[in-house]
Amino acid sequence: xxDARTSRRTVLGGLGATVFVAGFHVPRAGAxxxxxxxxxxxxxxxxxxxxxxxxxxxxxxxxxxxxxSMILAEELDAAWDHVKVEHAPPDETHYANxxxxxxATGNSNSIRAFWLPLRKAGAGTRAVLVEAAARGWKxxxxxxxxxxxxxxxxxxxxxxxxxxxxxRAAAMPVPTDAPLKDPKQFKLIGRSLRRLDTPVKxxxxxxxxxxxxxxxxxxxxxxxxxxxxxxxxxxxxxAAKKIKGVRQIVVLDDLVAxxxxxxxxxxxxxxxxxxxxxxxxxxxxxxxxxxxxxxxASERDGAVAKTVGDARKALGEGDVYTQTYxxxxxxxxxxxxxxxxxxxxPDGAEAWIGSQVLARVQRAVAKAAGLSVETVVVHNHxxxxxxxxxxxxxxxxxxxxxxxxxxxxxxxxxxxxEDIRHDVYRPAYHDLxxxxxxxxxxxxxxxxxxxxxxxxxxxxxxxFRNGVDGxxxxxxxxxxxxxxxxxxxxxREEPPGVxxxxxxxxxxxxxxxxxxxxxxxxxxxxxxDPVAFRxxxxxxxPRLKAALDxxxxxxxxxxALPPRAGxxxxxxxxxxxxxxxVIEAEVDEAGEVLLRRIDTAVDTGTIVNPDTVxxxxxxxxxxxLTAALYGxxxxxxxxxxxxxxxxxxxxxxxxxxxxxxxxxxxxxPPGGIGETGTTASMPALRNAIYAATGVxxxxxxxxxxxxxxxxx
Amino acid sequence: MIELRVNGEAKSVDVAxxxxxxxxxxxxxxxTGTKFGCGIAQCGACTVHIDGKPVRSCQLAVGALxxxxxxxxxxxxxxxxxARVQKAWLDLEVIQCGYCQxxxxxxxxxxxxxxxxxxxxxxxxxxxxxxxRCGTYVRIRAAIKRAAAEHA
Numbered sequence: 001x002x003d004a005r006t007s008r009r010t011v012l013g014g015l016g017a018t019v020f021v022a023g024f025h026v027p028r029a030g031a032x033x034x035x036x037x038x039x040x041x042x043x044x045x046x047x048x049x050x051x052x053x054x055x056x057x058x059x060x061x062x063x064x065x066x067x068x069s070m071i072l073a074e075e076l077d078a079a080w081d082h083v084k085v086e087h088a089p090p091d092e093t094h095y096a097n098x099x100x101x102x103x104a105t106g107n108s109n110s111i112r113a114f115w116l117p118l119r120k121a122g123a124g125t126r127a128v129l130v131e132a133a134a135r136g137w138k139x140x141x142x143x144x145x146x147x148x149x150x151x152x153x154x155x156x157x158x159x160x161x162x163x164x165x166x167x168r169a170a171a172m173p174v175p176t177d178a179p180l181k182d183p184k185q186f187k188l189i190g191r192s193l194r195r196l197d198t199p200v201k202x203x204x205x206x207x208x209x210x211x212x213x214x215x216x217x218x219x220x221x222x223x224x225x226x227x228x229x230x231x232x233x234x235x236x237x238x239a240a241k242k243i244k245g246v247r248q249i250v251v252l253d254d255l256v257a258x259x260x261x262x263x264x265x266x267x268x269x270x271x272x273x274x275x276x277x278x279x280x281x282x283x284x285x286x287x288x289x290x291x292x293x294x295x296x297a298s299e300r301d302g303a304v305a306k307t308v309g310d311a312r313k314a315l316g317e318g319d320v321y322t323q324t325y326x327x328x329x330x331x332x333x334x335x336x337x338x339x340x341x342x343x344x345x346p347d348g349a350e351a352w353i354g355s356q357v358l359a360r361v362q363r364a365v366a367k368a369a370g371l372s373v374e375t376v377v378v379h380n381h382x383x384x385x386x387x388x389x390x391x392x393x394x395x396x397x398x399x400x401x402x403x404x405x406x407x408x409x410x411x412x413x414x415x416x417x418e419d420i421r422h423d424v425y426r427p428a429y430h431d432l433x434x435x436x437x438x439x440x441x442x443x444x445x446x447x448x449x450x451x452x453x454x455x456x457x458x459x460x461x462x463x464f465r466n467g468v469d470g471x472x473x474x475x476x477x478x479x480x481x482x483x484x485x486x487x488x489x490x491x492r493e494e495p496p497g498v499x500x501x502x503x504x505x506x507x508x509x510x511x512x513x514x515x516x517x518x519x520x521x522x523x524x525x526x527x528x529d530p531v532a533f534r535x536x537x538x539x540x541x542p543r544l545k546a547a548l549d550x551x552x553x554x555x556x557x558x559x560a561l562p563p564r565a566g567x568x569x570x571x572x573x574x575x576x577x578x579x580x581x582v583i584e585a586e587v588d589e590a591g592e593v594l595l596r597r598i599d600t601a602v603d604t605g606t607i608v609n610p611d612t613v614x615x616x617x618x619x620x621x622x623x624x625l626t627a628a629l630y631g632x633x634x635x636x637x638x639x640x641x642x643x644x645x646x647x648x649x650x651x652x653x654x655x656x657x658x659x660x661x662x663x664x665x666x667x668x669p670p671g672g673i674g675e676t677g678t679t680a681s682m683p684a685l686r687n688a689i690y691a692a693t694g695v696x697x698x699x700x701x702x703x704x705x706x707x708x709x710x711x712x
Numbered sequence: 713m714i715e716l717r718v719n720g721e722a723k724s725v726d727v728a729x730x731x732x733x734x735x736x737x738x739x740x741x742x743x744t745g746t747k748f749g750c751g752i753a754q755c756g757a758c759t760v761h762i763d764g765k766p767v768r769s770c771q772l773a774v775g776a777l778x779x780x781x782x783x784x785x786x787x788x789x790x791x792x793x794x795a796r797v798q799k800a801w802l803d804l805e806v807i808q809c810g811y812c813q814x815x816x817x818x819x820x821x822x823x824x825x826x827x828x829x830x831x832x833x834x835x836x837x838x839x840x841x842x843x844x845r846c847g848t849y850v851r852i853r854a855a856i857k858r859a860a861a862e863h864a
Binding site: 060061062063192194197198199201202203204205206207208209210212219228244245262263266267333334335336337339367382383384385386387413415416475611617618619620621622623626644645646650652653654656658 | 786843
């Protein structure tokens with residue numbers, strides 16, 4: 001159902017305002033001319049009883065539109081089939097993420113950050129409706145209860161629909177301290193309700209940013225310098241202009257775009273251009289240089305992120321075990337290539353996009369177009385994958401610069417090649433770990449130094465403190481194991497020429513990979529089973545220990561496997577969830593890895609929608625396995641060498657094993673879930689290969705030449 | 713002008729014959745359910761049916777199509793296999809971001825048309841050309857089996 005209504009703060013009408021309806025029940029018609037009730041930024045109720053929920057977080061597949069709606073509807077006692085959802089406009093006053101202070105969806109924190117604000121919004125609205133009904137009936141509010149979008153007065157047997165209370169309730173003050181439900185009373189939270197966004201995704205009617213078609217829109221393809229950071233030197237567009245459907249060639253200092261009647265004209269025009277580039281300062285950069293600089297930087301003392309006891313003293317004598325672990329640059333490659341549609345007029349601009357950072361998109365368009373921010377309208381859309389790529393507004397800035405040269409709206413679409421070659425890449429990290437074991441196999445000293453780019457220093461500067469990137473040491477500073485003497489350091493080293501950004505799993509991806517790989521090697525040195533070794537160090541983290549016990553049982557840990565097959569375990573506390581994972585894999589003589597089975601035990605506290613949690617684990621694991629098996633961006637002479645799915649490979653259907661997700665239920669506050677599987681899968685697979693072959697891999701992605709022919 | 717038969721309707725488009733069907737569907741006919749993912753037939757997001765067979769529309773020149781029947785995600789629900797696949801997709805909550813799912817559904821519906829009761833090897837063969845970055849493969853496999861089971 002489409003609802004092109006006007007939002008209270010910005011026009012959401014038109015193609016961007018796809019609104020989904022939870023059910024097909026149509027409430028009866030209410031009184032005409034009654035204004036909607038808008039008790040807060042998230043809830044709007046009309047006189048017909050429709051409840052429209054404005055989503056402060058964006059839907060990129062993680063299921064958050066459904067979970068956010070469930071939380072609001074729960075406290076509101078809304079009839080689920082009266083609920084509609086709509087995208088929020090850019091508005092940091094009302095829709096900033098409490099965890100960031102900016103309007104952003106990331107770090108698996110939508111539910112964690114909005115759990116209480118949404119519940120309070122729902123409860124306050126419910127309280128106003130109860131008060132309005134009680135006044136109408138002249139009964140005490142305490143005698144009234146709510147259910148299914150109605151206020152009920154049991155003593156008199158009366159009930160009134162929320163829609164019929166809108167006229168009175170709209171003018172009443174909304175309490176900020178309305179009592180929240182006892183979780184035992186939850187009717188929606190904890191159930192696997194159907195997702196609200198999936199019906200439109202089965203029949204082609206879902207509208208992503210790339211599907212926006214404002215009237216008169218033209219289509220543009222762009223080309224940026226093959227050498228990162230290069231500039232346009234010369235363009236010969238004679239051949240391109242002759243192509244049917246090509247309307248305009250836009251040449252900016254760092255890119256060339258062809259505008260046409262459709263993408264085929266634009267792409268064909270681009271291929272017909274003869275462009276000469278000034279390669280600039282990065283023309284000699286290669287990945288080898290980036291690694292050399294990072295390894296050199298790791299020799300420096302880092303900024304101290306965490307100390308416990310005296311790690312230097314503990315590691316100062318005796319048999320200290322030291323290893324290094326590395327993870328590479330990665331592209332995001334969301335299935336929906338980067339795109340943004342922009343219409344720049346003299347007095348304002350309009351943009352259509354799917355973004356994780358709407359307010360930053362609004363500012364980027366305003367800056368590019370030379371307009372004031374309040375004249376820029378942004379329509380958000382469903383995202384065809386985010387994975388951190390759409391936490392950057394660069395595509396909107398680029399599209400707006402092109403659109404400024406075009407009369408009318410223009411949809412700028414990145415080819416897959418441009419998308420991969422000009423990403424904001426997951427940083428390469430180099431981790432140095434040292435530990436000492438006691439004679440009975442306990443860790444008595446630990447040092448972990450992470451070296452890499454600081455994304456936060458650019459993206460959220462206040463979060464980069466005293467030389468420590470809180471994301472860069474996430475999962476390391478708070479290592480879950482009992483270690484009396486511990487030191488964690490961060491060394492910031494920015495790669496030359498390469499932009500770095502968040503990638504699904506963020507800091508914990510690197511740290512959990514390094515730590516869990518190292519822990520397996522320590523267990524091996526102690527001649528203790530990897531599960532038992534971890535278990536002995538989890539006294540202070542009982543929730544993780546319980547998850548480990550569960551996954552060990554469910555995965556048949558310790559039972560016999562065929563030759564060249566092995567099980568690997570990895571545990572993590574990341575995004576406030578406690579997860580233990582076992583991957584069973586086989587390595588063939590050529591070094592190819594066959595995934596046999598995955599089990600993961602998940603304690604994420606209170607679960608809003610269990611099926612969504614399972615789906616995110618399944619998908620997150622596969623996302624990480626893709627990186628483990630194939631993921632690596634390399635640079636040679638300033639040029640990114642990968643370009644499309646043939647050389648930046650993805651896991652496919654025939655490679656994916658059964659994945660069993662085992663949920664642990666409790667009443668703890670909700671944890672994050674969207675990125676957890678990705679973090680879990682890389683070390684678990686690495687440790688499975690270690691068990692199968694005896695080869696301790698210490699870099700991602702997996703180097704098949706190291707495991708071909710190897711056997712335990 | 714090129715004459716096409718799209719979802720049972722005759723369409724006339726003024727484009728070059730070498731233009732891939734994908735862009736004709738999306739940018740000329742405004743059938744945006746068919747998705748652009750890679751442009752080189754590596755990802756399957758652009759899958760449509762030509763006379764019931766799955767084809768990557770990003771590599772299919774419109775000039776070669778003649779009167780062959782083009783079916784897109786917008787109308788696949790009007791075929792028995794398409795409707796069963798769509799229902800199974802929702803019943804098992806396959807979809808996450810959904811961007812690849814038009815192509816997944818088209819490939820799955822074509823599979824059920826040719827193999828009513830596919831085994832795992834059939835599913836691997838038919839579906840391995842469709843990339844899902846969200847990693848919904850486990851559920852796609854289960855949903856294809858569910859859709860097949862509902863075929864008496």
